[in-house]
Amino acid sequence: MSGTSLDGVDAVVLDFDKGGLELVGSLHTPYPPALRAALLEVLARGEARLETLGQLDVQLADIYAAACHGVWQTCGVRAEDIAAVGCHGQTLWHAPNGPHPFTWQLGDPHRLAELTGVTVVADFRRRDVAAGGQGAPLVPAFHADVFRSEDEHRLLLNLGGIANITWLPVDGEVLGFDTGPANGLLDAWCQEVRGEPYDTNGQWAASGTVLPALLEKLLAEPWLAQPPPRSTGRELFNLRWLRRVAGDLLANANPADVQATLAEYTAATVADALRFLPAAPKRVLVCGGGSFNGHLLQRLTARLGTVENTADHGLDPMQVEAAAFAWLAWRTLNSLPGNLPAVTGARGERVLGCVIPA
């Protein structure tokens, strides 16, 4: 799994042989700085030379293959023991609405099959978009499989580059949708002002003061008023958007206060999004890299009440999304659907992705 934060690749090995789902091990492989910079440049500009795209496709496959071999070594398993690799790819552009809806992930699965000698399942999102869906989020079915409770309504909150929630009621329909930006904007502002990829533990944000006028302007973003199904990405929530919406306020602001406001914005948009749910959750479980941001968690707690970490419920926060795509690959190989139409808005359940045989 490699998400919109562009921090790198999270790989997990899952064992389905014992009936349930057992996590064998995991490994995080950061993107090499040059690859990260090249991806950031393409994504920020929204344009690239065709040759550049082709080369990124290959470079991503190479790092995914390295992540596979690395995690197998970590786990003490061999490629021959692996039934399949589920590979999400790196999202280049996500535009599931409009006259020509599409979502586009890069990372050549053919090359990955060649470099690993293992069957690859990839390109999970496009079938759902073709069926009229958002192609996202795809993790809710997995969240339901692992974290649903018979005793209490639960909410899963994934704080990646974008934040998404999954509603897990005791009974009734599982829901899920994006709430807005999370690490993506926090990282971008931190990188821009301090030259650091992220604000460790949210310390910088914690040193600032929320700017109410700025927060209000950001909360007026029309996307936030849209009811689900909905999804978003860096195409909307980026520094260009921040400058367009609030450039006048940014000019004279203390950068730490802006960071504090962006953290508050994440917490506020998550809390606001709960109005689309049929009831209040009894328990909120947080995963994704944002679960390491103590300041952000504190702001979320102020608005949602206590939040817990998925690690307390059996799965490390950085392994949840990666495990979801291993699970989705397993579903595909067993001809089982992976999307939830109530979540993505697709016309029906679909078996997701392409299978590249070993």
Ligand SMILES: Nc1ncnc2c1ncn2[C@@H]1O[C@H](COP(=O)(O)OP(=O)(O)O)[C@@H](O)[C@H]1O
């Ligand atoms: N110690 C930390 N303090 C603050 N933020 C962190 C920390 N560790 C990770 N993060 C954030 O988590 C992000 C990665 O989260 P991740 O769940 O992988 O997102 P994505 O799925 O979009 O790649 C990093 O870019 C960073 O913003």
Ligand SMILES: [Mg+2]
């Ligand atoms: Mg990541």
